[in-house]
Amino acid sequence: MTGTVADAPAKSTSTIARHQTRRAPREKDGKPAFIQIARTPLIPEKILRDHGAFCVIDTRFRAAARLLQCLWLREHDIPAGSSDAGDTFDGPAAFGNILSPDAAYAGRNFLSPAIHRLALQEWLMCEEDAAIDEERLLGNSLSSMPLVFNMFGPMALDRKLATAVFRELLPGFVRSVERIRFEHSPGRRDERFLADRTAFDLAVHVTTPSGEPGTLFIEVKYSESMEGPAARMRDRYNEASKEVRLYDNPDSLILRSAPVDQIWREGMLAQLAVDNGITPRAIFLAIGPKLNRRVQGVFRVYQGELLDADRQDADRVPFIPLTLETVIEAIVTAGATDHAQVLWNRYCDFERVYRLSLQQLTGDAARAPANKSAQHHQPAALPPTRRALAATPALRTRAASSRPCGAATKREAV
Template identity: 45%
Template sequence: MAPEFGKPIQQLPLIPANVLKKHRVHEPLDTRFRSAARLLQALWREDRDLPIGTHVGQDGKSRKLGSRVSEAAGMAGGNFLTPEIAHIARREVVYREIGAMIDEERLATNLLSSMPLAFNLLTPWAQALERATGYLRELLPAFTGNAAQLLFEHSPGRGDPRFTADYTAFDALIRYSSFDGRRGFIAVEIKYSESMREPMPEMRPRYDELSEASGLFTDPTAPALRNNPLQQLWREHLLAQSMIDNALYDEGYFVVIAPALNYHVQEAADAYSSYLGEPEDGKIHFVNLTLEDVIEVIRLSDEAHAEALYRRYCDFWLVDGEMELNAPRLGLPTKRTLRKSSETAPVSANPIPAEQPAKRRRSPRKTNESATD
C-alpha cells in the first residue's frame, strides 16, 4: 500500500529506471534501500548546486554518478553539513590513529558513504559534551554517565593480540565516567546504505577464543556469527568486550545506528540479538538505534542540526515526490506540495567559496552490492 501523505513512510518504493537515469543514479545491483538512498543523495547534491562526481569502474572507465560530488567540491567540504564539520573531519583525517583505515577520497566525495555520515552526525557532540551527555541519557535508558571525549575510527590496538589481533575498529567511540567513577565507553557502528553482505575478512582463531571467553553468547560457536550478515557485529562486539577484559574500561555499550528503512541492517541487528545472553555486570550491552530516533533526540536541543541530518539522510518523501513529478499523469493534474524542511534546511558545507543557498525542491510532503556506493 502506498504511503499516505504526511505520515512516515513504512516501505520504500522500487524507483522507475527513468527517474534514476535522470539523476545519474541508475545502478541495477543496488538494493531497494540503497537505490532510494542514492537518489536522495543526488537530490541533496542538486539542491545545493554541487557539481556531480565520477565513478571509475573495474574496467578503468569513468562515468558521472549522481551520488558523488566532484573532487574539487569534495576538497572544499561539499560532503559535510557545515564548514565547521568539514574542518574537523579534515583534522581527524590528518591526525588519525596509527593504522587507521580512512579512504580520504570516499570521505570527501561519496555522498552515500557512512563515513561522512559519522562526522555529520557526531561532530557537534564533541563540541558540546554536556549536550552529548543529554542525548545519551535519552537514547540509553540505563546510561547515567557524563561524556568526556569522542574519538573517530578508533581501536584500542590494531593488530594487538590482547584484542582481536586484526584491524577491526569502531566508527566512533565516546568515553565517559559514570556517577560512581567507573570508566566507560560507547562504541558506535554507523550504517547507511550497507546490506551487511559486504566482503568478509579472514576468520581468525582469535575470534573463536574471544567468543568462548566473552560470556556474551548463548552459543559462542554458532556458525551464523561467523558469516554475513552477522560477522561484523560479532567481531566488533568481541573487540568491545576485550577492552573491558583487558581492564581498559569498567563498562561499555556497543551501539549500531542505521536508518529504520534499511531492512538489511535492522534484520541483521535483530538476528544478532537472538544470539546474546542476558546482560550482566562487566559485559558489553548491545543496543540497536535507528538513525531517525537519534535525530529526533538531537532535535530536542538543536533543531538546525537535526533538520539538516533528516533532510540529507532520511527524508524519503523527497524520493516519493521525485517519482510523482516524473510519472505519467494519465490525465491527472500535476500536484506539487512544498515540504517545509526543504525550505528551512541548513546549507551544506562549502567553506570555499561562501555557502550557496539551497534550491527549493518541490515534492509531496550488498545481497549483490554495487561497486558504485
C-alpha cells in the first residue's frame, strides 16, 4: 500500500455524526480506562525470532501483533506448535502464534469455554457456502476470525450486554439488539445481490429508536495489511456499483483495487440488502485497530469514494469506521469491564511489546522469552513511549506484503 492510501482524507462525516453521537470515554481515577500508545513499536528482528514471532513478510503492525499473541499464549500456558516436530495445527511452518493441535481443538484460542462452544455451534451450523476456515478459527491466535467471536460472542450470548454496547456506539440507531449472526450474507451467489460469496463477519439485528427493524453489517480487521489479490472482477459488480447510488464515481478504479475492493463489495451488499427488502434500514460498520495504518487508510480511502452526505438519498446505507479500541471502551461503559480488560490485553496492549523490546535491548530483563518479568503486565521504570526505534542493519524488521505467515487472508468472493 502506498502512502496515498494511508494519508488520504475522509469526506464529510455528517452522516456518521447523525448516527454516532459518542460520549466521552468513562474515566477511572480521573484517567481513561485504556490509552493506546502513539504508534506501533518497531520490533527488532532478533526479539521477534527469540519469541517465535518473526515472519519476513510481516508489516510493522503485524509483527508487533504476532509478538503480542505469542506472549499472550505463553502467559496463559497455551502450547504452540513446533516446526521441528511437525505438529503444528496450521501446517509445517510454525510460529509462536499458532496453537498446537491439542490446544486448538480444546478451544484455547477463545477467551472462555462459552465462546468456544458458540464458535463451534456457528461453524457447524454456518450458512451454505460460508467462508469459515477451521484452521484460522481454532488454531491461529493472530487471525481476525477468533477475534470476532472473542469480542462479540459474549454479546451474542447476552442481549442485554449487546444492547448496552451498541447503544453506546450508535445511540441514534439502536434501541435494542435482537440477534447476532456470524459470517452472514443476505444472499450468496444470488443475482439480486453480487452473485458471489461476499459476506460480513457478523450482522447485528436491532430495533431502532423509532421502533422499526434495522441491521448493522460489520467487517472486522486485525493484523491484515489489505494487499491483494483483489476478487475476480464481475460484470455484476459494475452494475451494482451504479445501482446502489453510493459512490461519487461508480466506475472508480480505486474501488476495484486490491486494498479497497472487499470493503467496496460489502458496502454494495449492505445497500442491496436494503434495496431488496431484507432490512428497512442498515449501517455498514468497519472495525480495525487504531495502530494498523493500512486498515485505517483503506477505511479512509473508501470513505473518500462515497457521495457526500448531502448528496445521498435518505435511504442510503451509511459507512461508519470504528477503531477496535473504541468498541472495547464501549464494552467498559456497558459494564463488562473484565471482558474488556481481557480483550485489551490480548489484542491492543502494544505498550507491552514496546516495554518488552526496550527491556531486552537495555538488559533490564532477562533475554529468555520464558522469563515471567517479560510476560506479565509489570510496568518498569522506563521512559514513556515517544518514538519508535530507528531501523538499522543490526536492528531491523522487514515489512512486506500482507500475505500472512501461517494464516490465510479471507477472500470470500470466489
